[in-house]
Amino acid sequence: MTSTPAILILGPSALACARRIQACYPQAEIHGLRSRVEDVEQPYDDFGDTLRGLYRRNVPIIALCAAGIVIRSLATVLGEKGGEPPVLAVAEDGSAVVPLLGGLGGVNRMAREIASHLQVSAAITTSGELRFGTCLLEPPAGYVLADLEQGKGFVSDLLGGETVRIEGDAPWLEQANLPVDNQAERVIHISPNRRVARADELLIHPCQVAAWIEQPGPALLDDLRQALHSAALAEQSLACLLAAPEWMANADLQSAATQLNVPLRFIDDSRQLPPLHSQHATLRLLLASAPLDANQLGRPRGRLTVIGLGPGAAEFMVPAARQALDEAQDLLGYETYINMAGPLRPDQVRHCTDNREEMQRARHAFELAASGRRVVVVSSGDPGVFAMAAAVLEALHGADEVEWQRVELQIFPGVSAALATAAKAGAPLGHDFCLISLSDNLKPWSIIETRLEHAAAADLVMAFYNPISKARPWQLGRALEILRQQRTPETLVVLGRDIGRPGETLRTLTLGELTPAMVDMRTLVIVGSSQTCRFPRAEGGDWVYTPRSYPQS
Numbered sequence: 207m208t209s210t211p212a213i214l215i216l217g218p219s220a221l222a223c224a225r226r227i228q229a230c231y232p233q234a235e236i237h238g239l240r241s242r243v244e245d246v247e248q249p250y251d252d253f254g255d256t257l258r259g260l261y262r263r264n265v266p267i268i269a270l271c272a273a274g275i276v277i278r279s280l281a282t283v284l285g286e287k288g289g290e291p292p293v294l295a296v297a298e299d300g301s302a303v304v305p306l307l308g309g310l311g312g313v314n315r316m317a318r319e320i321a322s323h324l325q326v327s328a329a330i331t332t333s334g335e336l337r338f339g340t341c342l343l344e345p346p347a348g349y350v351l352a353d354l355e356q357g358k359g360f361v362s363d364l365l366g367g368e369t370v371r372i373e374g375d376a377p378w379l380e381q382a383n384l385p386v387d388n389q390a391e392r393v394i395h396i397s398p399n400r401r402v403a404r405a406d407e408l409l410i411h412p413c414q415v416a417a418w419i420e421q422p423g424p425a426l427l428d429d430l431r432q433a434l435h436s437a438a439l440a441e442q443s444l445a446c447l448l449a450a451p452e453w454m455a456n457a458d459l460q461s462a463a464t465q466l467n468v469p470l471r472f473i474d475d476s477r478q479l480p481p482l483h484s485q486h487a488t489l490r491l492l493l494a495s496a497p498l499d500a501n502q503l504g505r506p507r508g509r510l511t512v513i514g515l516g517p518g519a520a521e522f523m524v525p526a527a528r529q530a531l532d533e534a535q536d537l538l539g540y541e542t543y544i545n546m547a548g549p550l551r552p553d554q555v556r557h558c559t560d561n562r563e564e565m566q567r568a569r570h571a572f573e574l575a576a577s578g579r580r581v582v583v584v585s586s587g588d589p590g591v592f593a594m595a596a597a598v599l600e601a602l603h604g605a606d607e608v609e610w611q612r613v614e615l616q617i618f619p620g621v622s623a624a625l626a627t628a629a630k631a632g633a634p635l636g637h638d639f640c641l642i643s644l645s646d647n648l649k650p651w652s653i654i655e656t657r658l659e660h661a662a663a664a665d666l667v668m669a670f671y672n673p674i675s676k677a678r679p680w681q682l683g684r685a686l687e688i689l690r691q692q693r694t695p696e697t698l699v700v701l702g703r704d705i706g707r708p709g710e711t712l713r714t715l716t717l718g719e720l721t722p723a724m725v726d727m728r729t730l731v732i733v734g735s736s737q738t739c740r741f742p743r744a745e746g747g748d749w750v751y752t753p754r755s756y757p758q759s
């Protein structure tokens with residue numbers, strides 16, 4: 207199954223054709239160069255970066271520009287291992303459709319779909335495909351080729367003039383243009399059974415076997431292989447593992463599914479199961495009459511991923527967080543952060559909430575994930591620093607709902623505001639430091655004062671989050687009074703505002719100069735230690751750092 211493609215255009219002249227192609231893939235979004243095209247779903251600044259980003263994320267690409275531009279832009283990433291998405295170049299007037307990459311990912315099929323919609327012919331260059339009208343090495347979803355290398359030889363033989371018979375049920379080959387001859391020596395054999403492919407045979411396994419796991423244990427993978435073996439079924443015919451929901455968090459079950467690279471689904475009512483093929487000690491093998499679509503069986507284990515976006519700029523988000531966002535079905539978070547989490551697809555559900563409703567949001571996230579959905583909770587910076595990760599764990603800790611405990615919970619780190627601000631300024635956190643939220647919404651102000659006194663006495667560098675707000679106007683001034691009792695007016699201070707976001711500002715000054723009016727909710731305040739120092743940088747401004755070593759007293 208091919209995932210939703212991205213349609214890339216460079217200028218307004220390609221927009222009409224891009225919209226026509228969108229009719230073939232209603233979920234696909236158009237990415238357009240920001241400086242030249244308006245009214246596209248996904249504006250971008252750099253064509254090459256955008257193209258390579260999509261390629262790396264395995265997103266099928268339809269680029270409405272010269273094939274050469276696409277080839278040049280992707281050249282540096284072509285050697286990277288991993289899957290290869292379909293990549294097509296389409297003439298911006300729709301007169302030519304050229305499949306470039308992703309032969310085994312369905313590029314020719316996409317080229318034909320687009321070409322037929324644009325009423326032109328696709329520039330198919332794959333010889334087997336040209337001749338037979340189908341790629342024998344890429345059977346449709348639900349079928350797996352037993353051996354790719356052997357398959358290549360088989361296709362060459364057919365191109366060389368050999369004829370072929372079909373044994374078994376291959377509905378997609380009925381339309382193909384194969385040199386069929388019922389007396390042929392070469393045979394395309396479709397069967398769920400385990401067998402060693404003969405040299406003159408193309409063996410394709412339909413995924414019509416499911417394994418119902420009654421009792422997972424450490425030996426599950428071996429048991430499964432053994433069961434398939436003794437039932438004479440090919441491992442590649444396995445479509446999915448099935449189990450009762452009580453096993454959802456079972457690690458042996460997860461690991462067997464991962465090793466076998468099959469989906470894991472949970473079924474409440476075993477009457478929904480396909481017919482029994484054979485019974486084994488801890489599992490049952492089930493055999494359907496046609497390939498099984500695991501998505502139609504029961505439900506998956508839900509997943510809740512708590513991520514941090516980093517300070518703002520996309521390049522400072524960790525790739526695992528980006529991937530979680532791309533895979534999410536539901537997103538929860540403060541509206542500003544959900545907007546920062548783009549590009550998102552129209553099918554992804556955004557649950558925007560007020561910044562203060564953290565516990566409610568955490569519970570809502572568990573409810574969605576418990577129903578089998580892939581859910582992402584979005585924080586800025588790092589999710590564990592004055593953000594959603596702790597709220598999510600608080601909601602889970604002691605929760606009565608057994609379904610919540612079964613959810614796959616992941617927490618992915620991000621670049622916190624203190625780290626992002628520090629890096630902009632130099633290395634003010636180069637020695638011991640502490641992070642303090644000046645908000646007294648969730649803790650008494652007296653605790654904050656005590657901590658400030660001790661941190662100041664310990665000569666720690668401090669980073670202040672939530673330094674001031676309309677509802678908390680005086681607290682920062684009071685905090686500065688406490689600091690000034692133990693730090694000199696020359697102590698360096700860094701103010702980072704909207705770091706990594708549009709309009710970012712960075713300012714270096716001294717504790718003596720700092721007034722609360724210079725600071726707002728979007729500012730991160732770093733107060734240096736007695737050792738923090740600065741020197742001019744060539745571009746103007748200063749480098750600020752705290753040396754790694756502390757003088758012996």
Ligand code: SAH
Nearest residue numbers: 587588591593622623672704705727729730
């Ligand atoms: N989880 C976030 C912090 C949330 S608390 C993180 O790890 O960064 C919110 C506070 O973080 C704000 O009041 C501000 O002090 C700081 N902050 C968050 N993003 C910022 C940014 N891009 N620039 C400067 N300060 C930021």
